[in-house]
Amino acid sequence: MSAIQDIFTEYGPSYIERFGDNMPSVHKKVINDIISCRTETCGMTVYDCPDRGTVHHFYRSCGNRHCPVCQHRKALQWTEKQLKRVLPGHHFMVTFTVPQQLRDFMRPHQKAGYGALFAASSDSLKKLSCDEKYIGGDRSGFSGVLHT
Numbered sequence: 001m002s003a004i005q006d007i008f009t010e011y012g013p014s015y016i017e018r019f020g021d022n023m024p025s026v027h028k029k030v031i032n033d034i035i036s037c038r039t040e041t042c043g044m045t046v047y048d049c050p051d052r053g054t055v056h057h058f059y060r061s062c063g064n065r066h067c068p069v070c071q072h073r074k075a076l077q078w079t080e081k082q083l084k085r086v087l088p089g090h091h092f093m094v095t096f097t098v099p100q101q102l103r104d105f106m107r108p109h110q111k112a113g114y115g116a117l118f119a120a121s122s123d124s125l126k127k128l129s130c131d132e133k134y135i136g137g138d139r140s141g142f143s144g145v146l147h148t
Protein backbone atom coordinates (compact mmCIF):
# COMPACT_ATOMS: atom_id res chain seq x y z
CA MET A 1 0.00 0.00 0.00
CA SER A 2 1.34 3.47 -0.89
CA ALA A 3 1.31 6.50 1.39
CA ILE A 4 -1.28 8.14 -0.86
CA GLN A 5 -3.45 5.04 -0.66
CA ASP A 6 -3.13 5.09 3.13
CA ILE A 7 -4.19 8.75 3.24
CA PHE A 8 -7.10 8.26 0.86
CA THR A 9 -8.25 5.14 2.68
CA GLU A 10 -8.33 7.00 5.98
CA TYR A 11 -9.58 10.43 4.88
CA GLY A 12 -10.99 9.99 1.34
CA PRO A 13 -14.53 8.93 2.24
CA SER A 14 -15.04 11.77 4.74
CA TYR A 15 -13.46 14.24 2.29
CA ILE A 16 -15.85 13.13 -0.46
CA GLU A 17 -18.77 13.31 1.96
CA ARG A 18 -17.83 16.88 2.92
CA PHE A 19 -16.80 18.28 -0.49
CA GLY A 20 -18.27 15.78 -2.95
CA ASP A 21 -21.04 18.07 -4.15
CA ASN A 22 -18.47 20.59 -5.39
CA MET A 23 -15.91 18.08 -6.67
CA PRO A 24 -15.60 16.98 -10.29
CA SER A 25 -16.71 13.36 -10.55
CA VAL A 26 -13.31 12.42 -11.95
CA HIS A 27 -11.66 13.46 -8.67
CA LYS A 28 -13.97 11.18 -6.72
CA LYS A 29 -13.18 8.36 -9.14
CA VAL A 30 -9.43 8.90 -8.66
CA ILE A 31 -9.76 8.73 -4.88
CA ASN A 32 -11.90 5.60 -5.03
CA ASP A 33 -9.64 3.92 -7.61
CA ILE A 34 -6.52 4.57 -5.54
CA ILE A 35 -8.24 3.27 -2.41
CA SER A 36 -9.16 0.05 -4.19
CA CYS A 37 -5.86 -0.46 -6.07
CA ARG A 38 -4.41 -3.90 -5.42
CA THR A 39 -7.19 -4.90 -3.09
CA GLU A 40 -9.94 -7.47 -3.55
CA THR A 41 -12.17 -4.67 -4.91
CA CYS A 42 -10.13 -4.68 -8.14
CA GLY A 43 -10.20 -8.45 -8.38
CA MET A 44 -7.48 -11.07 -8.35
CA THR A 45 -5.31 -12.83 -10.88
CA VAL A 46 -4.21 -16.37 -10.12
CA TYR A 47 -1.08 -17.88 -11.66
CA ASP A 48 -0.80 -21.63 -11.48
CA CYS A 49 2.62 -23.19 -12.01
CA PRO A 50 2.05 -26.91 -12.66
CA ASP A 51 5.79 -27.64 -12.90
CA ARG A 52 6.46 -26.43 -9.36
CA GLY A 53 3.00 -27.13 -8.00
CA THR A 54 2.58 -23.57 -6.79
CA VAL A 55 -0.27 -21.12 -7.08
CA HIS A 56 0.26 -17.35 -6.82
CA HIS A 57 -2.49 -14.82 -6.12
CA PHE A 58 -2.11 -11.16 -7.04
CA TYR A 59 -4.63 -8.39 -6.54
CA ARG A 60 -5.15 -6.39 -9.70
CA SER A 61 -4.18 -2.73 -10.11
CA CYS A 62 -6.71 0.03 -10.64
CA GLY A 63 -4.96 1.33 -13.76
CA ASN A 64 -5.91 4.91 -13.03
CA ARG A 65 -3.41 7.32 -14.56
CA HIS A 66 -3.22 9.26 -11.30
CA CYS A 67 -2.44 6.22 -9.14
CA PRO A 68 1.16 6.33 -7.87
CA VAL A 69 1.32 2.55 -7.64
CA CYS A 70 0.12 1.93 -11.19
CA GLN A 71 2.00 4.78 -12.82
CA HIS A 72 5.32 4.71 -10.95
CA ARG A 73 7.29 3.09 -13.77
CA LYS A 74 5.72 5.35 -16.41
CA ALA A 75 6.54 8.40 -14.28
CA LEU A 76 10.19 7.37 -14.08
CA GLN A 77 10.31 6.86 -17.85
CA TRP A 78 8.69 10.27 -18.42
CA THR A 79 11.19 11.95 -16.08
CA GLU A 80 14.16 10.32 -17.85
CA LYS A 81 12.80 11.45 -21.22
CA GLN A 82 12.28 15.03 -20.00
CA LEU A 83 15.77 15.23 -18.49
CA LYS A 84 17.26 14.35 -21.89
CA ARG A 85 15.42 17.33 -23.40
CA VAL A 86 16.72 19.94 -20.94
CA LEU A 87 18.52 22.74 -22.75
CA PRO A 88 21.85 24.09 -21.45
CA GLY A 89 21.41 27.26 -19.42
CA HIS A 90 19.86 28.44 -16.21
CA HIS A 91 16.65 26.88 -14.98
CA PHE A 92 14.31 28.14 -12.31
CA MET A 93 11.25 26.65 -10.72
CA VAL A 94 8.52 29.21 -10.14
CA THR A 95 5.39 28.28 -8.26
CA PHE A 96 2.09 30.10 -8.66
CA THR A 97 -0.65 29.40 -6.17
CA VAL A 98 -4.32 30.24 -6.08
CA PRO A 99 -5.21 32.76 -3.36
CA GLN A 100 -7.39 31.40 -0.57
CA GLN A 101 -10.21 33.77 -1.53
CA LEU A 102 -10.54 32.12 -4.97
CA ARG A 103 -10.32 28.46 -3.95
CA ASP A 104 -14.04 27.97 -3.36
CA PHE A 105 -14.65 29.33 -6.85
CA MET A 106 -11.92 27.21 -8.43
CA ARG A 107 -13.17 23.84 -7.24
CA PRO A 108 -16.41 23.79 -9.29
CA HIS A 109 -15.02 26.01 -12.10
CA GLN A 110 -11.69 24.33 -12.80
CA LYS A 111 -11.55 24.82 -16.57
CA ALA A 112 -12.07 28.59 -16.35
CA GLY A 113 -10.06 28.95 -13.15
CA TYR A 114 -7.01 26.99 -14.25
CA GLY A 115 -7.15 28.66 -17.66
CA ALA A 116 -6.97 32.05 -15.95
CA LEU A 117 -4.17 30.83 -13.65
CA PHE A 118 -2.07 29.65 -16.60
CA ALA A 119 -2.75 32.85 -18.57
CA ALA A 120 -1.80 35.08 -15.63
CA SER A 121 1.31 33.08 -14.73
CA SER A 122 2.42 32.96 -18.37
CA ASP A 123 1.98 36.74 -18.77
CA SER A 124 3.90 37.34 -15.55
CA LEU A 125 6.80 35.15 -16.59
CA LYS A 126 7.02 36.80 -20.01
CA LYS A 127 7.00 40.26 -18.48
CA LEU A 128 9.49 39.53 -15.70
CA SER A 129 11.91 37.53 -17.84
CA CYS A 130 12.35 40.52 -20.18
CA ASP A 131 12.89 42.90 -17.27
CA GLU A 132 16.58 43.70 -16.62
CA LYS A 133 15.83 43.69 -12.90
CA TYR A 134 15.10 39.93 -13.07
CA ILE A 135 16.47 38.01 -16.06
CA GLY A 136 16.68 40.62 -18.78
CA GLY A 137 16.54 38.19 -21.64
CA ASP A 138 14.60 38.12 -24.83
CA ARG A 139 14.59 34.36 -25.31
CA SER A 140 13.20 32.83 -22.19
CA GLY A 141 11.11 29.73 -22.32
CA PHE A 142 8.91 28.00 -19.82
CA SER A 143 6.44 25.25 -19.38
CA GLY A 144 3.63 24.93 -16.89
CA VAL A 145 2.55 21.93 -14.88
CA LEU A 146 -0.62 21.83 -12.83
CA HIS A 147 -0.25 20.23 -9.42
CA THR A 148 -3.56 19.68 -7.72
Ligand SMILES: [Zn+2]
Pocket residue numbers: 033034037038061062063064067068069070071
Ligand atom coordinates in the same frame (compact mmCIF):
# COMPACT_ATOMS: atom_id res chain seq x y z
ZN1 LIG B 1 -3.53 1.80 -9.03
